[in-house]
Amino acid sequence: MENKGLNKVGLIFENIDPKEVLTKAFKMTRDEIIQQVLDSGLKGRGGAGFPTGMKWKFTAAEKDPEKYIVCNADEGEPGTFKDREILDRVAYKVYGGMAIAGHTIGAKEGYVYLRGEYKFLLPKLMKELDDFHKMIDEIGYDFRIHYRMGSGAYICGEESALFESIEGFRGEPRNKPPYPTTSGVFCKPTSINNVETLVTVMMIIRDGAESYVRLGTKDSRGSKVFSISGDTPTPGIFELELGMTVQEFVKEFGDGDTKAVQVGGASGFCVPRKKFENTIIGFEGVPTGGSMKLFNSSRSMYNVLHNYLDFFTEESCGQCTPCRVGCQQLLKGVEKVKKGEVKSTYLNELVKLADTMKIASKCGLGQSVGNAFRTIVENFREEIIY
Amino acid sequence: MINLTINDQKVSVPAGTTVLDAAKQLKINIPTLCNHPDLCVAGNCRVCVVEQKGARTLVASCATPVAEGMEINTNTLKVRNARRHIVELLLSEHRSDCTKCYKNTKCELQALANEFAFGDNIFLDLVEDHLYTIDRSSPSFTKDDSKCIRCQRCVRTCSELQYISAIAVANKGAQQKISSFHNKPMSHVICTNCGQCVNRCPTGALIEKTYIDQVWDAIYDPEKYVIVQTAPAVRVALGEDLGYDPGERVTGKMVNALKQIGFDSVLDTDFSADLTIMEEGTELLTRLKKALVDKDASVKFPMFTSCSPGWIKFIEHKYPEFLPNLSTCKSPQQMFGALAKTFYAEKKKVDPSKVVSVSIMPCTAKKYEADRPEMRASGYKDIDFVLTTRELAVMIKQAGIDFRNLEPANYDSIMGDSTGAAVIFGATGGVMEAALRTAYELVTGREVPFNNLNITPVRGLEGVKEASVKIEGCTDDWKFLEGAELKVAIAHGLVNANKVMADVREGKSPYHFVEIMACPGGCIGGGGQPIPTSREIRQNRVNAIYEEDEHMVLRKSHDNPDVIAIYKEFLGKPNSHKAHELLHTHYFERDSY
Numbered sequence: 001m002e003n004k005g006l007n008k009v010g011l012i013f014e015n016i017d018p019k020e021v022l023t024k025a026f027k028m029t030r031d032e033i034i035q036q037v038l039d040s041g042l043k044g045r046g047g048a049g050f051p052t053g054m055k056w057k058f059t060a061a062e063k064d065p066e067k068y069i070v071c072n073a074d075e076g077e078p079g080t081f082k083d084r085e086i087l088d089r090v091a092y093k094v095y096g097g098m099a100i101a102g103h104t105i106g107a108k109e110g111y112v113y114l115r116g117e118y119k120f121l122l123p124k125l126m127k128e129l130d131d132f133h134k135m136i137d138e139i140g141y142d143f144r145i146h147y148r149m150g151s152g153a154y155i156c157g158e159e160s161a162l163f164e165s166i167e168g169f170r171g172e173p174r175n176k177p178p179y180p181t182t183s184g185v186f187c188k189p190t191s192i193n194n195v196e197t198l199v200t201v202m203m204i205i206r207d208g209a210e211s212y213v214r215l216g217t218k219d220s221r222g223s224k225v226f227s228i229s230g231d232t233p234t235p236g237i238f239e240l241e242l243g244m245t246v247q248e249f250v251k252e253f254g255d256g257d258t259k260a261v262q263v264g265g266a267s268g269f270c271v272p273r274k275k276f277e278n279t280i281i282g283f284e285g286v287p288t289g290g291s292m293k294l295f296n297s298s299r300s301m302y303n304v305l306h307n308y309l310d311f312f313t314e315e316s317c318g319q320c321t322p323c324r325v326g327c328q329q330l331l332k333g334v335e336k337v338k339k340g341e342v343k344s345t346y347l348n349e350l351v352k353l354a355d356t357m358k359i360a361s362k363c364g365l366g367q368s369v370g371n372a373f374r375t376i377v378e379n380f381r382e383e384i385i386y
Numbered sequence: 387m388i389n390l391t392i393n394d395q396k397v398s399v400p401a402g403t404t405v406l407d408a409a410k411q412l413k414i415n416i417p418t419l420c421n422h423p424d425l426c427v428a429g430n431c432r433v434c435v436v437e438q439k440g441a442r443t444l445v446a447s448c449a450t451p452v453a454e455g456m457e458i459n460t461n462t463l464k465v466r467n468a469r470r471h472i473v474e475l476l477l478s479e480h481r482s483d484c485t486k487c488y489k490n491t492k493c494e495l496q497a498l499a500n501e502f503a504f505g506d507n508i509f510l511d512l513v514e515d516h517l518y519t520i521d522r523s524s525p526s527f528t529k530d531d532s533k534c535i536r537c538q539r540c541v542r543t544c545s546e547l548q549y550i551s552a553i554a555v556a557n558k559g560a561q562q563k564i565s566s567f568h569n570k571p572m573s574h575v576i577c578t579n580c581g582q583c584v585n586r587c588p589t590g591a592l593i594e595k596t597y598i599d600q601v602w603d604a605i606y607d608p609e610k611y612v613i614v615q616t617a618p619a620v621r622v623a624l625g626e627d628l629g630y631d632p633g634e635r636v637t638g639k640m641v642n643a644l645k646q647i648g649f650d651s652v653l654d655t656d657f658s659a660d661l662t663i664m665e666e667g668t669e670l671l672t673r674l675k676k677a678l679v680d681k682d683a684s685v686k687f688p689m690f691t692s693c694s695p696g697w698i699k700f701i702e703h704k705y706p707e708f709l710p711n712l713s714t715c716k717s718p719q720q721m722f723g724a725l726a727k728t729f730y731a732e733k734k735k736v737d738p739s740k741v742v743s744v745s746i747m748p749c750t751a752k753k754y755e756a757d758r759p760e761m762r763a764s765g766y767k768d769i770d771f772v773l774t775t776r777e778l779a780v781m782i783k784q785a786g787i788d789f790r791n792l793e794p795a796n797y798d799s800i801m802g803d804s805t806g807a808a809v810i811f812g813a814t815g816g817v818m819e820a821a822l823r824t825a826y827e828l829v830t831g832r833e834v835p836f837n838n839l840n841i842t843p844v845r846g847l848e849g850v851k852e853a854s855v856k857i858e859g860c861t862d863d864w865k866f867l868e869g870a871e872l873k874v875a876i877a878h879g880l881v882n883a884n885k886v887m888a889d890v891r892e893g894k895s896p897y898h899f900v901e902i903m904a905c906p907g908g909c910i911g912g913g914g915q916p917i918p919t920s921r922e923i924r925q926n927r928v929n930a931i932y933e934e935d936e937h938m939v940l941r942k943s944h945d946n947p948d949v950i951a952i953y954k955e956f957l958g959k960p961n962s963h964k965a966h967e968l969l970h971t972h973y974f975e976r977d978s979y
Contacts, residue, residue, distance in 0.1 A: 153558060155558065170554075170555060172555075175427065175429040175446065175449035175450075177450070177451065312559075313559050313560050314558070314559040314560065314561075315558065315559055316558065316559045316560075316562075317558050317559075317562070318536065318555075318557070318558050318559050318560070318561070318562025319430045319536070319538075319555075319562070320429075320430045320431070320432050321430070321431055321432050321433075321472050321475050321476055321535075321536075322432055322468075322471070322472060322475065324479075324536065324559065324560065324562060325475035325476065325478060325479050325509075325512070326471075326475060327559070327560070328479075328512050328515070328560050329475065329478065329509050329510060329512070332510050332512065332515070333510060336510065342510075349508050352467070352471075353471060353509075356467065356468045356471040356472070358443070359435075359442075359443045359444045359464065359468060360432050360435050360443070360444050360468045360471070360472060361432070361443075362429060362430060362432065362446070367443060
């Protein structure tokens, strides 16, 4: 187990000269940039962790002259608030990352899909966007970014539902394949990247992949911005090197009584105290889009689970059976178990259902409901029953 | 060609084929629910999931294109467990009062449950947690949300086939439902009552409004004189609900069955279809004369047919500025109804207030049409009850009739005579063909210049068809048409109607006369026809319609002896004052949502 310990990093929020980085990037060929990003080992920072270099390579290989870069700023995962901070503090780096992506994949236009609840940021972001457009005009590069607002649906953070929403339709995930790199927004080849991913690319281009790979582990290169909340004396945003154990994380951020950490939000995994030491935060252990919620012994894990299931029951788009009905069954099922209206062994049936949801749901939402369900039920069974 | 294996059997299929269709080639059956041959892929019910080697999750076979070297297994433990879970989940959300349900034994969810989820359902009943509504506002169908499984076939039908989107998906999560604009009742939205959604609903969530009991009551009432008319498309489809293959003609047996059921007189909508041709053909020629001879600029072209009540409601909602282009002729059903309680009652010496007029239609919109307030020209409700082809099949079963061994019988007179021209009303292009057969002969004194009267350019299932007929050798009365080229078009399915109308709105339409039917394939594909439907089934019904035409002695509307007689004895001549009173109507502009 490769373990890097807990190290605070300052890449994402570091102020840089975007013009310099972009001028450098625009002088590079597509292949050079793709190679740099591949070499850096960067994986998508939204949570799913798809290698960014691969995504760009696939999109760049498409022949269609009309392509798009979309920035997913629909930060909806419960307990995640790092993209808000990034946009608030270094939006110009997000725009820069989009321009580099555009240059790499061959897109002249980009969309930022901004979470509805972040509307308050929009005036500032638009002003900064104007400045950015002026800057790339000065460089002599043809690229434009547009904003599209979400309306509060969690599902619109799913990439294909997000495209539907941009196009003006109901936010429902599409069937895959085709994947966005072939048919994304407006059914054109699209690279859709998380806010933080795009900022990271700016830094990789500035410093070179060889510098970036010094951070993190083999499977989880670099650093990551974490949104830390729950029972912690120091809630907030922290950029940390990947590759620490949950134990090390809890030592730094816990209140001394941490019994569980929910890594990756409602769709993530619950790590109980007994597994802190042997669980790496990263793609080799528990992956996360940044949400880290700490729970101390005063918390009922039944309430935590109930809260998540309630959330999914409401936020499923309702399109596919396993997700729409499965969420309702899980929610009602744990309620009945808690009340003693069904046998506690009914939890075993619900775990099987969660497994079906994981393999039979249409999109990542339904597929990941089982993560929290299984890990909480397995580790805190007695709290669910009694 | 793409090579893959399914359940260890090799198969080669063209790129773009779905796993589901590739499996069909190997005779491997994968259950489906949201999938429908007429509609785009949804992939949302997940019943058709299969295992793909190397994939993280199961894949929906209906939505997954084949790939080279793909290895699929349709029958693994993982698949079976998931499938059972999915069917059980659907059942947990569905009000399973099967024995009381109109779709009992014809429900696709029930069939799946029978195969995959018999025994105890481990899941909790969720029906009690929802405030499901039952919308009975439409005169044509009932929408029961507690039976809905959210497959969205209806939604796709309404948008893809009919370009209406009267129903769409609303809300999310547990509250997701199929709803109308602002959740208004179906009677108060843009719905055309075409029933295409009803025809494709796998469960009892969308069913036609049935009037079977009311019709039985009328039949058993000794005071009532119950007459029935049967639409052309019914005779080529009814058999499907009674054990025959699609495309089997059962006209004679159907007539006999109706007599056995106890109708006092069994008559034919074909009669009033022929009458429609006389009225509508005359209207067209009159418009042409006004435009060409009188130079009357107020005359509108193209003239549209008005037989299809779904199409009528569509144009009233979506293109109201073109209502003057619609023929003022009532549909054959309503012409028949207006005459049943006037001319017919008079001839048969029965009190029109005692006449109960029933029609058997391939259509749900006909139920709505019969309820339109302007359809009371006889002084009574012209048509009392409209039954679909499906409802007639139910009645035949209820009556204990051994349909297969029934002797064929003939329609009663009067208003029971038919021609081949009337029969083909049931297929897209049929009204146009019938009109051309009569109008051409009226103007030139000669038969249409097509082999055996078969005007093939207007036939077939292409969405929009066009044809032109050069008029030569006019009789003296019609000299002004000499050398003119009559341009016609035919559209079926409202999405195709919309294409024609968009051209008309842009002033790009060159046509004089356009036939539009709301349903795919015309009436043979109507919302009241047997379930299931597909292009192949519709093609079989169309073939049967033209066979029926070929077998008729009389094949031109103006040769129908009952039609000749009614003009002589009652109506005078086509478009006469009396004809206008009884056989023509007017239209209303409606909201566009």
